[in-house]
Amino acid sequence: MASFIRRQVILTLFSAALVLCTAMAQLSPAFYASTCPSLPRIVRSTMAQAVNREPRMAASILRLFFHDCFVNGCDASILLDDTATFTGEKNAFPNGNSARGYEVRSSTPSNPTSKLLAKRPCTCADILALAARDGVALLGGPKWRVQLGRRDATTASQSDANSNLPGPSSSLANLISSFAAKGLSARDMTALSGAHTIGQARCTTFRSHIYSDVDVDPGFAALRQQNCPSAGGDDNLVPLDLQTPNRFDNEYYQNLVAKKGLLHSDQELFNNGTQDSLVRLYSVNARAFARDFAAAMVKMGAISPLTGTNGEIRLNCRKVN
Ligand code: HEM
Structure with missing residues (x-):
């Protein structure tokens, strides 16, 4: 029995590592090197202004990234607004009256009309990943190379946001187990x-x-x-x-x-x-x-990204194209 359980655990770990490695293989820090080399600089200066105005913004953006990644992957689904016909994640229990920082995201140019990004707009999901890193660094934390190439979701799930994010009373x-998942x-x-x-x-x-x-x-x-x-x-x-x-x-x-x-x-x-x-x-x-x-x-930033031709490059982070 013990060896069966051990084998199951090893198999689970192995498949989790495989999923992660496959995802990592599709993402790359150089993804925008030729199409949008100024992206990291634009995000960094937008974050610097925002954090200078209000240091807490670094925290709010970092949490947004966590809440995005844990609900069907890092695909910017958390940024989609609710409409009469669409229920997003913003009003899920862990986010409603709690998650903040959406406005900083909107002020980072990410649409094709922006001159700098005219050749190829970057995705909202990648901007969020860069902004989370920059916020941490601006408050004196570590820096890391952000893997890029995520695409944006065309769907969101309020019920998954309610069930996948651990709450403050968790044991x-x-x-x-919620992180292992x-x-x-x-x-x-x-x-x-x-x-x-x-x-x-x-x-x-x-x-x-x-x-x-x-x-x-x-x-x-x-x-x-x-x-x-x-x-x-x-x-x-x-x-x-x-x-x-x-x-x-x-x-x-x-x-x-x-x-x-x-x-x-x-x-x-x-x-x-x-x-x-x-x-x-x-x-x-x-x-x-x-x-x-x-x-x-x-590792968190590599949870189930949409890549290749999956998803879309959202023109406005708050709504699907
Ligand atoms: C381990 C499980 C976690 C639980 C149960 C948890 C829970 C919470 C709760 C209840 C709050 C306060 C929300 C409010 O009062 O509206 C909070 C804030 C925050 N969480 Fe977590 N969290 C967890 C993990 C994480 C992770 C993994 C990150 C990012 C990597 C993160 C980043 C933050 C930040 C930065 C804030 C402050 C946000 C702000 O000031 O706007 N948390 N968290």
């Missing part, structure tokens, strides 16, 4: 969760953790309760990272070791479980975290 087992390891999951070193969360997402969980530092719980009453104030915001919410560093893991994780799901990574030793490593070794985060972002 460690849930977190590991996307071909990402527990190590990838723990490194990617370090994205919570930037950005903010609403009271409704962490209330039960600071009032009812036992794996919380009492002083930290009391501090957060000041901005998050036991009833009401659902949309009150607090930073996910206690001290440096606008700096992409490894403090998130130091918080977890001190039992100062904001979300229940954050603290699950350091609660006498399998990820404790990795959290400890990242808490003292910022380089190990930066390296693993960058590698995991490349």
Whole structure:
């Protein structure tokens, strides 16, 4: 029985790796080198302006990319607006009144009328991948080479957005399995969760953790309760990272070791479980975290991309052509 299970696990890992490798093989950092060489520069300067205006924008765009990739692949489906005849993902439970940053995306030229991109417009999915990387780098985080060549979806799925994205009350087992379903390891999951070193969360997402969980530092719980009453104030915001919410560093893991994780799901990574030793490593070794985060972002960005002639190059990111 044990060897059967082991064989199944190895087979599953192997097929996940194969899917990932096939996807990677179709994407390339040089995809726009001849057709649109200025694309990375345009995205970088748009992000620099946006993050300069509001540092949180780096966090919001990073989260948009995660929420896009986890729902049927990195295909910009999250950017499609709802219409009378089309239900997109923007109002799915994890996104509605929560995901933000859509407007930065729209201000990056991506249509054929733009002079710079006239020869061949790039896709919304690729712009989102570049923007997520640039936002992290602008707040002092690692850089990585973004694989490009994704096409844009012509469909979206609100129900998949509701079921595929892990929620803040997830257990460690849930977190590991929801990332495994996307071909990402527990190590990838723990490194990617370090994205919570930037950005903010609403009271409704962490209330039960600071009032009812036992794996919380009492002083930290009391501090957060000041901005998050036991009833009401659902949309009150607090930073996910206690001290440096606008700096992409490894403090998130130091918080977890001190039992100062904001979300229940954050603290699950350091609660006498399998990820404790990795959290400890990242808490003292910022380089190990930066390296693993960058590698995991490349893997996440390769989840089920549409390539070749699949999908389309959307002229307006908010609607199908
Ligand atoms: C491991 C499972 C995860 C869970 C359960 C989770 C859950 C959440 C929740 C509940 C919020 C606050 C949303 C709100 O208050 O409206 C949030 C914010 C955020 N999440 Fe996650 N998340 C996870 C993984 C990730 C990953 C993998 C990334 C990116 C790589 C990410 C990036 C962010 C960022 C940057 C924010 C702040 C956004 C902002 O300030 O606009 N999260 N997350």
